[in-house]
Amino acid sequence: MDWLLAIWGAERAESGPRIESMLTVLREEDRDDKPAARWSPIYYGLRDAIVSHRLAPGTKLPEDELASIYSVSRTVVRAALQALAHDRLARLEPNRGAFVAQPSKIEAREVFEARALIEPKVAALAAKAAVPSDIAQLRVHLEKEHEALHDGRDSDAIMLSARFHVGIAEIAAHSVFTNFVRDLVSHSSLIIALYWKRRDATCEKHAHHALVDAIETGDSVDAAALMNSHLVDLLSGLDLTDKVEKSDSLADLLRA
Numbered sequence: 001m002d003w004l005l006a007i008w009g010a011e012r013a014e015s016g017p018r019i020e021s022m023l024t025v026l027r028e029e030d031r032d033d034k035p036a037a038r039w040s041p042i043y044y045g046l047r048d049a050i051v052s053h054r055l056a057p058g059t060k061l062p063e064d065e066l067a068s069i070y071s072v073s074r075t076v077v078r079a080a081l082q083a084l085a086h087d088r089l090a091r092l093e094p095n096r097g098a099f100v101a102q103p104s105k106i107e108a109r110e111v112f113e114a115r116a117l118i119e120p121k122v123a124a125l126a127a128k129a130a131v132p133s134d135i136a137q138l139r140v141h142l143e144k145e146h147e148a149l150h151d152g153r154d155s156d157a158i159m160l161s162a163r164f165h166v167g168i169a170e171i172a173a174h175s176v177f178t179n180f181v182r183d184l185v186s187h188s189s190l191i192i193a194l195y196w197k198r199r200d201a202t203c204e205k206h207a208h209h210a211l212v213d214a215i216e217t218g219d220s221v222d223a224a225a226l227m228n229s230h231l232v233d234l235l236s237g238l239d240l241t242d243k244v245e246k247s248d249s250l251a252d253l254l255r256a
Helices: 036-049 063-070 075-085 103-130 132-150 154-172 175-195 205-217 219-234 250-255
Strands: 088-091 097-100
Touching: 036 063, 036 075, 036 154, 036 175, 063 250, 075 088, 075 097, 075 103, 075 154, 088 103, 103 154, 103 175, 103 219, 132 154, 154 175, 154 205, 154 219, 205 219
Parallel strands: none
Antiparallel strands: 088 097
């Protein structure tokens, strides 16, 4: 499997449209119903507002107000909100509606602690298993990351950073570790999207380059150490302090 095309994992049984994490790519059997053409602009508008911090964690996302803002039906809005919930950017509560996701500070730290236990070992395994074609793919991927950061496409940069870490796990060829990494990266990508305080918290250029260099040379000890320090730095780049929710209207925030 080409890991650059594998986003984060196994298909989940969900009501509403089926999508891949952070990409909203419809399965072939869902395409002829055309919902994506209608709900994807709403999804991307909300996703970008969340990642750019215009919509704070915990902000309510009323279906009727969003339908008015985007001039679509509530059914279309509901599909977009289901897509956001699938990507863990929103949560859907029965009888209350949709809200921007709000992982706790404790959860954020636990996710990165778990990554720090697993991913250095994964990087070490990748250093022992990598072949030249793996390194070439990683370097092509890094260029895509840098382009996204340079262009200010923060959502894409976070997604691409996540793919990089899953790609290293794929190279390590340890199925159990790979599944753990996919799940943890999915959680931490949401946390980074909501709480980054530096744009380079998505993943710093030199950190990923150094990891690829260590993997290429087969230096498993260095690869493990670099991955550990990289994850510590990622956590330090998050603002986990309590915030006062903005009082602007939803329409104004989405137009900002």
